[in-house]
Amino acid sequence: MNRTLEKKIEPYIWLLPSLILMAVFVVFPILIVFKLSFSEVSKSGLVGGFIGFKNFADAISLPAFKTVMLNTLYWVVSVVGLSTILGFVIAMVLNQKFRGRKIARAIVVFPWATSLVIQASVWNYIIKYEYGNLNNILLNLGIIKQAVNWRMSYQLEFIWECGVGIFVTIPFVTFCVLSGLQAIDNSLYEAAEIDGASFWNRLWHITIPLVKPSLTVSTVLNIIYVFNSFPIIYTMTKGAPSNKTDTLVTYLYMLNFYDRQKGPATALSVIGFLVLCLCAGIYMLGVMRKEDNG
Amino acid sequence: MKTPDAVRKQNRAALALMLAALLLVGVFMSLPAYRFSAGVYTLKSANTFVGDEKYQQALEEVNAVAEEYREKGFDVSLEESVTERTNSKGEKTSLVAFTLNNSFTKNGWSFLGAGLNSSWVLLAMLLCLLLALACALAGSVSTVSEPYKALDGRAAAFRSAACWLLLAALLLLPVFFMMNTYTLSRRVLLYTGGVLTGGKEAFFAQLDAFLFGGIAGEEINGALKGLRFSAGAAMWLCLPCIFAMLLAAIQLRHGSVAHSLLRGMLYAFVIVLCLFILYPYYVMLVTAFRSSAETNDMYFLHVFPTEWKFSNLRDIISRGVPRYLLNSFLIAGGATLIALLCGIPAAYAMARMKFKGKKLFLGFVIMSQMFSPVVLLIGISQLMSALHLNDSILGLMLINAAFNQAFAIWLLRGTFVSISPEMEQAARIDGCTTMGSLLHILLPMAAPGIVTTLIFVFINSWNEYTISTVLISTAANRPITVGITQFSSFNMIEWQYLFAASLLATVPVVILFMCIEKHLTSGLTSGGVKG
Numbered sequence: 001m002n003r004t005l006e007k008k009i010e011p012y013i014w015l016l017p018s019l020i021l022m023a024v025f026v027v028f029p030i031l032i033v034f035k036l037s038f039s040e041v042s043k044s045g046l047v048g049g050f051i052g053f054k055n056f057a058d059a060i061s062l063p064a065f066k067t068v069m070l071n072t073l074y075w076v077v078s079v080v081g082l083s084t085i086l087g088f089v090i091a092m093v094l095n096q097k098f099r100g101r102k103i104a105r106a107i108v109v110f111p112w113a114t115s116l117v118i119q120a121s122v123w124n125y126i127i128k129y130e131y132g133n134l135n136n137i138l139l140n141l142g143i144i145k146q147a148v149n150w151r152m153s154y155q156l157e158f159i160w161e162c163g164v165g166i167f168v169t170i171p172f173v174t175f176c177v178l179s180g181l182q183a184i185d186n187s188l189y190e191a192a193e194i195d196g197a198s199f200w201n202r203l204w205h206i207t208i209p210l211v212k213p214s215l216t217v218s219t220v221l222n223i224i225y226v227f228n229s230f231p232i233i234y235t236m237t238k239g240a241p242s243n244k245t246d247t248l249v250t251y252l253y254m255l256n257f258y259d260r261q262k263g264p265a266t267a268l269s270v271i272g273f274l275v276l277c278l279c280a281g282i283y284m285l286g287v288m289r290k291e292d293n294g
Numbered sequence: 295m296k297t298p299d300a301v302r303k304q305n306r307a308a309l310a311l312m313l314a315a316l317l318l319v320g321v322f323m324s325l326p327a328y329r330f331s332a333g334v335y336t337l338k339s340a341n342t343f344v345g346d347e348k349y350q351q352a353l354e355e356v357n358a359v360a361e362e363y364r365e366k367g368f369d370v371s372l373e374e375s376v377t378e379r380t381n382s383k384g385e386k387t388s389l390v391a392f393t394l395n396n397s398f399t400k401n402g403w404s405f406l407g408a409g410l411n412s413s414w415v416l417l418a419m420l421l422c423l424l425l426a427l428a429c430a431l432a433g434s435v436s437t438v439s440e441p442y443k444a445l446d447g448r449a450a451a452f453r454s455a456a457c458w459l460l461l462a463a464l465l466l467l468p469v470f471f472m473m474n475t476y477t478l479s480r481r482v483l484l485y486t487g488g489v490l491t492g493g494k495e496a497f498f499a500q501l502d503a504f505l506f507g508g509i510a511g512e513e514i515n516g517a518l519k520g521l522r523f524s525a526g527a528a529m530w531l532c533l534p535c536i537f538a539m540l541l542a543a544i545q546l547r548h549g550s551v552a553h554s555l556l557r558g559m560l561y562a563f564v565i566v567l568c569l570f571i572l573y574p575y576y577v578m579l580v581t582a583f584r585s586s587a588e589t590n591d592m593y594f595l596h597v598f599p600t601e602w603k604f605s606n607l608r609d610i611i612s613r614g615v616p617r618y619l620l621n622s623f624l625i626a627g628g629a630t631l632i633a634l635l636c637g638i639p640a641a642y643a644m645a646r647m648k649f650k651g652k653k654l655f656l657g658f659v660i661m662s663q664m665f666s667p668v669v670l671l672i673g674i675s676q677l678m679s680a681l682h683l684n685d686s687i688l689g690l691m692l693i694n695a696a697f698n699q700a701f702a703i704w705l706l707r708g709t710f711v712s713i714s715p716e717m718e719q720a721a722r723i724d725g726c727t728t729m730g731s732l733l734h735i736l737l738p739m740a741a742p743g744i745v746t747t748l749i750f751v752f753i754n755s756w757n758e759y760t761i762s763t764v765l766i767s768t769a770a771n772r773p774i775t776v777g778i779t780q781f782s783s784f785n786m787i788e789w790q791y792l793f794a795a796s797l798l799a800t801v802p803v804v805i806l807f808m809c810i811e812k813h814l815t816s817g818l819t820s821g822g823v824k825g
Contacts, residue, residue, distance in 0.1 A: 142475025
């Protein structure tokens, strides 16, 4: 065989296993979902002919559609926003030098390493009204006099779900920011201190610009992870009452596997997929530009 | 630099402040601010209107009881409440309730000899305060005008000790109040409902001696029913005083308080944060070893189980948990193996070779990182049934490997790029094949990065839940994340089993994650982005 030809195709052979794996298990499902969303799908899952955008129209006219979309927006914005802010603050603190810093860092990583179902189950138990651990502890400490119903309304339950979402998302942000902070040259701060810059000045003009790349990575990845987050809501409320605490992914799961409305469910899948594509596209543009520069 | 005169003045002011604050604490301790109240007797009289015959009868009855109590030495007061409403026939009815209240106040000093658990805390706090003042004085007697940075060892040690003692006092004060609320409101409430035996009796005798001077005797149970304790004001008066003493002591030690305050806030923040993060894990741990009755008991008082039920572990073992753990291990292990076998060559090509479409492939990798399988659930379940891989462990391995592929390539490429290619080139000149140089030279050098990737993919696959719930229908094929949901059915959740199984599923991965914590961050952001 020709040596140059061999040299030319060699890289592709190295890529091949990875490509096949991803093509079959990532790209193929995408295609299937797209195809289904434009086909008639019976309750039992039998695929019929092409019906244009009827599934999308059905999905949009579902009574819960608006609530679910708004919930998804609240969910993503509140969880990503608050966990980014809190994670940033925690990273700033953990970047200081103090005794026990290593232990503190190891502890902060805990929620990241724990399965979301387990986290959600534990918090589910903690905020139970009748025998939840939070009431128990607060009563014992004498901070409250009577058990508080922490999940009185669905709004409150949704807020708790967002809280758990923030709790499990913080470590990722913290560690992304930390890695950015550690890369900052200390002499910058020393120079700024000599110039008499205040804490806020230093934060605004040195820390934030230099941490921005890692913050962007973590924010974009978080938007995607949080958007896709399923176990927390599924474990804590299952979207009850009447889809008032559902987000897109839990709703489409229920729609497809419980209510057997497979047509609209696939349409919702495609909508979610397109939203993710948009985020991914923006992110990729950013990364590619950096690749060009570096 | 401050002059010795200024330093002396400053130190004297600090010492004076400490003394004044200590005296104030003493004054606040003497205030009768600790209020106890208990309803000793209640009489409800239905269909009774204020002033009518039935009312008079009931009032006499209650007064007679009150007289009995007064003779015994109780200071009881009568309270009446009237509820009026219209019944279904349109008639007006009324219910009069008479309550005999026994309420009294005590001052802080009376706790000292009471022998209650909280008494010892209060005693410790007061000792801390006194010792702190003594230390501060001892540390400044002969060195009152020395500059702060040049204090001799003994004086510095004394002044530091004062700071730490005051910090301890500051923390002990809320503990004292919380213990009182705990014992006097919660524990009494429970004990009066139950049967008095052994330790409880001793506890009640102590309370009787403290609250009533021993006069309640046999009737202590009734006299304590619904005992309430409140002393918030006393705490909020004492706390600022002790805090002022602490600030003065810090001033005495360092000459300024700002730095120490900031450090203190930093430590406080970190400690609160760590406690908060560990809280759900604590709940998981203790609930896992409680009995079923204790997990559902609202008035469960203890921080730890009264009896560690290790039999919970035995119970979940007989309900399939080892099988689920094994499945999880197989799925995560298989996924990791596949992801690395496919990922290492790809990452190697990306890091070391030049070819057309490299950027396209990188874009594809980044894009596929974006798609969590959840949105594609429907497509995946269709694909898997077409491949006859639904409800199989192999199917989950492949899916997990595929969706972690992007991350694996991402991290591995970063590691490979950071290793200089010179060694491999040298080996190639010596006649080594590409494969050989990868296996024998690059991989050993990249071991830390590979281990990080391996653990990361393993944990991701181990924790995966959504796809497994959809794909797996046979109980024997469930991974642990799906397996634990069998303990929570619609009408009943067996919390102790749920958390015992969760614990087994969590501990190994948390430990693994702590191992790679340091490497992970650098890989996450610099691995792909900086390249």
